[in-house]
Amino acid sequence: MRIDVFSIFPEYLAALDLSLIGKARQDGLLDVRVRDLRDFTDDRHRTVDDTPYGGGAGMVMKPEPWAQALGTALDGAAEEGARPTLIVPSPAGEVFTQQTAYELAAEDHLVFACGRYEGIDERVLEWAGEHFDVRPMSLGDYVLNGGEVAVLAMVEAIGRLVPGVVGNPESLVEESHSDGLLEYPVYTKPSQWRERPIPEVLLSGNHAKIARFRRDEQLRRTSERRPDLIARLDPSTLDKADKAT
Numbered sequence: 700m701r702i703d704v705f706s707i708f709p710e711y712l713a714a715l716d717l718s719l720i721g722k723a724r725q726d727g728l729l730d731v732r733v734r735d736l737r738d739f740t741d742d743r744h745r746t747v748d749d750t751p752y753g754g755g756a757g758m759v760m761k762p763e764p765w766a767q768a769l770g771t772a773l774d775g776a777a778e779e780g781a782r783p784t785l786i787v788p789s790p791a792g793e794v795f796t797q798q799t800a801y802e803l804a805a806e807d808h809l810v811f812a813c814g815r816y817e818g819i820d821e822r823v824l825e826w827a828g829e830h831f832d833v834r835p836m837s838l839g840d841y842v843l844n845g846g847e848v849a850v851l852a853m854v855e856a857i858g859r860l861v862p863g864v865v866g867n868p869e870s871l872v873e874e875s876h877s878d879g880l881l882e883y884p885v886y887t888k889p890s891q892w893r894e895r896p897i898p899e900v901l902l903s904g905n906h907a908k909i910a911r912f913r914r915d916e917q918l919r920r921t922s923e924r925r926p927d928l929i930a931r932l933d934p935s936t937l938d939k940a941d942k943a944t
């Protein structure tokens with residue numbers, strides 16, 4: 700998978716050189732290219748913003764640098780008839796979920812446009828729609844100062860689902876949100892820690908009982924912390940034993 704990221708703070712994306720995503724880049728599983736939007740300006744001050752038409756506080760990102768930058772992500776794609784997905788972090792976007800991560804992990808080429816200031820001139824998204832599948836994307840209902848933090852989160856959530864990136868694919872199966880439920884609590888040595896034991900069933904060696912305990916914990920946690928997820932559960936997710944819980 701190729702991932703292009705454009706930002707006026709490319710150093711913000713240095714975290715993508717580290718850990719799992721960094722190793723996947725070294726292994727050639729992910730081709731992540733981070734570019735400075737200012738490299739696509741044509742004035743000596745490398746200007747990327749200007750005052751908003753209609754007035755109002757703050758500045759708006761100029762359209763031309765974005766068109767020049769995004770155009771470089773298209774090189775080669777057009778010939779293959781490819782239509783990359785352009786993700787534009789925004790407080791006004793669709794909310795990014797694990798389902799979104801699965802969908803995007805199946806794409807060959809993702810492009811991320813990190814806005815700043817009050818956002819990007821809307822005509823950029825209109826123009827981009829001729830060449831990309833454009834998806835304004837929100838991390839959640841809170842306000843950030845720009846798109847970089849959102850891109851770090853999304854690239855990690857998507858990248859880890861790309862085959863080969865996570866060593867043991869098993870670990871992707873039983874995790875929060877993979878089956879619509881929150882994950883169960885985990886424990887490790889020592890079995891007694893500051894007078895706190897671990898749930899006895901985990902020492903029983905009875906795998907059926909352990910699986911039941913973990914499933915019950917998933918259901919308990921989800922109904923306590925995220926009742927909204929219970930309401931959205933696909934009925935087929937719950938088996939007979941679950942319903943008895």
Ligand SMILES: COc1ccc(Cn2ccc3ccc(-c4cc(N)[nH]n4)cc32)cc1
Pocket residue numbers: 788789790813814815816817818836837838839840841842843844845846849
């Ligand atoms: C009009 O309201 C606002 C307009 C812009 C901003 C600052 N800003 C500039 C670019 C940018 C990209 C993403 C986000 C963002 C995404 C989520 N989930 N929260 N905040 C914020 C962003 C704040 C608020």
